[in-house]
Each structure stands twice: as C-alpha cells, then as structure tokens.
Amino acid sequence: xxxxIAELEAQFQARIDRGESIEPKDWMPEKYRxxxxxxxxxxxxxEIVGMLPEANWITRAPTLRRKTALLAKVQDEAGHxxxxxxxxxxxxxxxxxxxxKLHSGKAKYSSIFNYPTLTWADMGAVGWLVDGAxxxxxxxxxxxxxxxxxxxxxxxxxxxxxxxxxxxxIMLTLCKGTEVQKAMAQDALNRWWWPSLMMFGPPDAxxxxxxxxMIWKLKRKTNDELRQLFVDITKPQADILGxxxxxxDLKWNEETGHYDFGEIDWSEFWQVVKGHGxxxxxxxxxxxxxxxxxxxxxxxxxxxxxxxEAMKEEKxxxxxxx
Amino acid sequence: MKKxxxxxxxxxxxxxxxxxxxxxxxxxxxxxxxxxxxRDVYTRRQEGVxxxxxxxxxxxxxxPAENGEFFEPAKDKAYRHPxxxxxxxxxxxx
Numbered sequence: 537x538x539x540x541i542a543e544l545e546a547q548f549q550a551r552i553d554r555g556e557s558i559e560p561k562d563w564m565p566e567k568y569r570x571x572x573x574x575x576x577x578x579x580x581x582x583e584i585v586g587m588l589p590e591a592n593w594i595t596r597a598p599t600l601r602r603k604t605a606l607l608a609k610v611q612d613e614a615g616h617x618x619x620x621x622x623x624x625x626x627x628x629x630x631x632x633x634x635x636x637k638l639h640s641g642k643a644k645y646s647s648i649f650n651y652p653t654l655t656w657a658d659m660g661a662v663g664w665l666v667d668g669a670x671x672x673x674x675x676x677x678x679x680x681x682x683x684x685x686x687x688x689x690x691x692x693x694x695x696x697x698x699x700x701x702x703x704x705x706i707m708l709t710l711c712k713g714t715e716v717q718k719a720m721a722q723d724a725l726n727r728w729w730w731p732s733l734m735m736f737g738p739p740d741a742x743x744x745x746x747x748x749x750m751i752w753k754l755k756r757k758t759n760d761e762l763r764q765l766f767v768d769i770t771k772p773q774a775d776i777l778g779x780x781x782x783x784x785d786l787k788w789n790e791e792t793g794h795y796d797f798g799e800i801d802w803s804e805f806w807q808v809v810k811g812h813g814x815x816x817x818x819x820x821x822x823x824x825x826x827x828x829x830x831x832x833x834x835x836x837x838x839x840x841x842x843x844x845e846a847m848k849e850e851k852x853x854x855x856x857x858x
Numbered sequence: 859m860k861k862x863x864x865x866x867x868x869x870x871x872x873x874x875x876x877x878x879x880x881x882x883x884x885x886x887x888x889x890x891x892x893x894x895x896x897r898d899v900y901t902r903r904q905e906g907v908x909x910x911x912x913x914x915x916x917x918x919x920x921x922p923a924e925n926g927e928f929f930e931p932a933k934d935k936a937y938r939h940p941x942x943x944x945x946x947x948x949x950x951x952x
Binding site: 687 | 871873874875876877908935937938939940942943944945946948949950951952
C-alpha cells in the first residue's frame, strides 16, 4: 500500500535526525526540494556575482604577486559557482533556468556584493572580512543534510582559506606601510565592517527561515550566534593590524566571554536586499552583458559539435556504400 | 561472427553522503543487465546503497602520456595554496 505523505515526511525527517544524508534520487518533501534549489542556487549566484567587485582591481593590482593571487581567487570563485550550480541541477532545475532567474533579478545573491570596491585596500578588506564571514557561514554546511551540497562545500571550504589569508596579507602590508597606506586600510575596514556583519542575515527574532533550516541542517547555528562568533574571531585580528573597528560600543564582556557590539542598521540591509544598494544595478547589468556577449560563443561551439557529428555520420555512410 | 557484450563501468556509493566511486566494470547486453551484474559482482556484502553504470565507450579519459603538458597549468601556481601567504604567528582562526 502507498504510504501517506505524512508518513513519508516523518521517515524523511527521522533520517535527517539520525544524521543520514539525503541524495538526489531519494524521496524528499517538495518544500525541501524547493528550499534547497533556492538556497544552493543563490549561493552559486553569490560566487559568480562575487567575482565582479574583485575583477575591478585585477588590472590595477600593485604587484605581479598581488595580481596572480587575485586572479587565482577570482578563478576559484568561478569554480565554486560551478560546483554549486551542479549540485542544484541534481534537484531537477536546469542551468539556463537558474541563469535566467539571476539575470532577470528574480533570484538573489549575497547583498555584500552590492557595495563598491573603491580602493586597493578593499581587496584586503574583502578577503579578510567578507571571505572570513563566508567561511564562518560555510563550514557548518559541510555537514548539511543534502549530500551534493555538503560535498560541494567541502571542496569550497578547503579552497577558501587562501582567500582570507591573501586578504589579510594585503591589510598587513598596508598597515606596515606609510601613514597614507594605513589610512587606506582603516577606511576600507570602516566601509566593510557593518556590511560584513549583515552577511549573517537578519537577527534571529526576525529570521523567517531559521527554524525550518535548523530542522534540515541547512543551518546548524543561528544568524546571531554566527555573527557573534565572527566578531569574537575578528576583533583580535584587527588588533594585530593596529586598526580600529568602527563601532564605539564594541568591547569585551567579562561575564559573557564575548565581545558586545553596537546596533546594526537593518534599514540599510533591507534597502540593499530590495535592490537599492550602491551597486545592484551595475552588478546585474554586468552579468547580463557577459551572458549576452557570450551568446555567439555558445552558439558557435554547438554548431561546431553538430558539424563534427554530421561529418562522422557522413563518413560512416560512405563506408557502408563503399 | 562473434558478438561480445559491451563493457560497463561501475560506480558505487558506499553510504549516503559519500560520492559514487569507481570500483570496476562488468559486461552486459543492456543497462538493466549491467545494473544487476554490478550488484551481483560488487555489492555481495552490502558494500553500497547506490550504483551507477555507464557504458565504457561513453567515457572520455585523459591521456596519461600527455599528463605533463595537460596538468602543467597548475604546476607553478603556489599562490593558490594558503601556505603561500606570510602571516604573524599570533594570528588565530585563519
């Protein structure tokens, strides 16, 4: 006899609770499939759009060493996007559909990439803070319930650690440099600090997806817990640089064993999420341009493959006749 | 004329959460038979929870004789590794 949906869902959840992984051909609730398509494709989109703010500085990197490192980082991000799009495809959505959703503005990507990269020091701050925050968000995902996502995240996390280190090295070099260079580093920290804290998402009290995501192990810690972890880890790193985190309320709390920190301006966060950040329009325009400009290449490759296939068939025909 | 059954490569997932790994091949006349043969040959002791079979002729393999130039691009890129970057020893969590 057919099992009822409720029974299937209970069995499904029991598997996740036992720590089993869910694989693409396993039965899964429609909501699980849809949520994972949304989250993993948004994660992929973030990797791809995340290439843009850094690509802005590749041609103007101050040394060959910095340039090769930045190129390698941006290449990694393209690779991470591809791992994640592939993982999403196992859930029954096509690559073209995902691109269409990104390009039309229907699908989201991380809001952090809607901020501009104004100086070379931003390459340091992005690597240190943005990649630092991303690592904290991503490490728990290596143990998430959906197998292809978890396996993609293992690869991503392994490759990500150089990203943060090259960023921090840039900051360190600037901070050991002239007064002007150190001021550049401080300015970059000032601009990237708060948007980095926003990367962990809205406060727990207002986070609509948290409860369900915890049950599916798409989240293993709440937004606020991860944000606190980031602040606790990052403050001592800023001290080594001799830079000041732009928050007068940031101080060590003996009782809690954590740093207290100031209010986040959530109105800014929502404004950027809704498409009104400083770079939203440029980012989408750049993606669309890349896609449109690449059309002839995609078509030419297919035309070439078709031609090769036709020639092969023709040869076989000739052989038969001969 | 002698007709030989085609070769199928067999990939097995030992448990959910792990990737399918190549474990060998079987001969079979079609995909269904390849699946059953793979089960009988490679999972007699419950070695797997999922099997993929793919006809060998559909696999495009790199040529080991060309490994030198084929994998050369990654050879001189030490900066892709975290250890390339020099950071203070008192720096934690990075």
